[in-house]
Amino acid sequence: MQAQPVSSPPQLAVRDVVVRFGGIVALDGIAFELHKGQILGLIGPNGAGKTTLFNCLSRLYTPASGDILYDGKSVLAKKAHEMPAVGIGRSFQNVALFQRMSVRDNIRVGAHANSRSDFFSDALRLPWVRRQEAEVDATVSELIEYLELGSVADLPVDGLPFGTRKRVEIARALAARPGVLLLDEPAGGLNHDEVGELGRLIQHIRDDRGVTVLLVEHHMGLVMSISDKVVVLSFGRKIAEGTPAEVQQNPDVIAAYLGGQSE
Numbered sequence: 585m586q587a588q589p590v591s592s593p594p595q596l597a598v599r600d601v602v603v604r605f606g607g608i609v610a611l612d613g614i615a616f617e618l619h620k621g622q623i624l625g626l627i628g629p630n631g632a633g634k635t636t637l638f639n640c641l642s643r644l645y646t647p648a649s650g651d652i653l654y655d656g657k658s659v660l661a662k663k664a665h666e667m668p669a670v671g672i673g674r675s676f677q678n679v680a681l682f683q684r685m686s687v688r689d690n691i692r693v694g695a696h697a698n699s700r701s702d703f704f705s706d707a708l709r710l711p712w713v714r715r716q717e718a719e720v721d722a723t724v725s726e727l728i729e730y731l732e733l734g735s736v737a738d739l740p741v742d743g744l745p746f747g748t749r750k751r752v753e754i755a756r757a758l759a760a761r762p763g764v765l766l767l768d769e770p771a772g773g774l775n776h777d778e779v780g781e782l783g784r785l786i787q788h789i790r791d792d793r794g795v796t797v798l799l800v801e802h803h804m805g806l807v808m809s810i811s812d813k814v815v816v817l818s819f820g821r822k823i824a825e826g827t828p829a830e831v832q833q834n835p836d837v838i839a840a841y842l843g844g845q846s847e
């Protein structure tokens with residue numbers, strides 16, 4: 585799938601977001617837009633505000649001012665657990681799965697984010713509950729195949745290699761059928777080959793499933809090779825936005841990273 589032209593309304597819009605922790609201004613009026621089918625890389629030196637922004641997008645933090653809009657509607661009244669149903673899914677930096685549960689059941693948890701149920705309907709196994717369960721089973725099976733998790737589907741998560749657990753986490757986020765997928769440092773802890781596979785996977789998720797991706801990542805090779813657009817933060821401000829080539833040549837970006845290295 586091709587990214588929509590930037591003249592179309594944005595799927596996700598970050599408008600002048602400010603976050604303060606005591607005297608620290610972690611985000612100082614951040615604004616950018618993400619269009620359907622784009623892969624956006626959010627980068628910046630340590631302490632730039634990437635995680636803080638990510639936590640605003642998944643509603644773990646509430647900005648002091650500014651707004652976040654999904655398909656034109658503010659999400660600030662939503663709670664974190666409501667976000668998958670809104671259409672914004674996320675993965676966590678350090679993998680946040682149910683360790684003793686199987687791969688299949690972890691993915692099932694993600695699929696249930698979009699399903700409705702209540703005690704009596706469940707207990708009576710009403711036809712719509714059975715139909716919904718069949719749909720969840722089909723979604724989970726399709727994702728197990730899509731993410732090549734078939735050989736480990738019924739194993740508990742805690743014994744699996746880190747790279748596999750990261751794929752399970754992506755599968756769980758996809759199970760809620762997000763319009764936008766937020767990936768928090770997905771390359772962290774992966775080896776060179778695994779990073780290459782991850783980059784192809786993220787592009788496939790965009791191309792095959794039409795999912796828009798916002799990627800917070802320190803791995804420059806990954807960000808620059810797959811992003812349509814890169815937003816650069818430094819000390820809570822947006823210092824650059826553009827294509828990977830534009831951003832890499834931007835003197836402010838080069839200075840921010842060199843400054844970070846000499847600290």
Ligand SMILES: Nc1ncnc2c1ncn2[C@@H]1O[C@H](COP(=O)(O)OP(=O)(O)OP(=O)(O)O)[C@@H](O)[C@H]1O
Pocket residue numbers: 605608609610628629630631632633634635636637
């Ligand atoms: N919960 C918090 N309480 C106080 N200050 C915080 C909190 N979270 C972040 N900060 C501060 O806000 C600023 C932005 O931090 P943030 O973690 O968002 O940066 P980052 O770009 O994600 O950094 P890194 O790449 O190291 O993860 C930093 O100065 C940080 O110390």
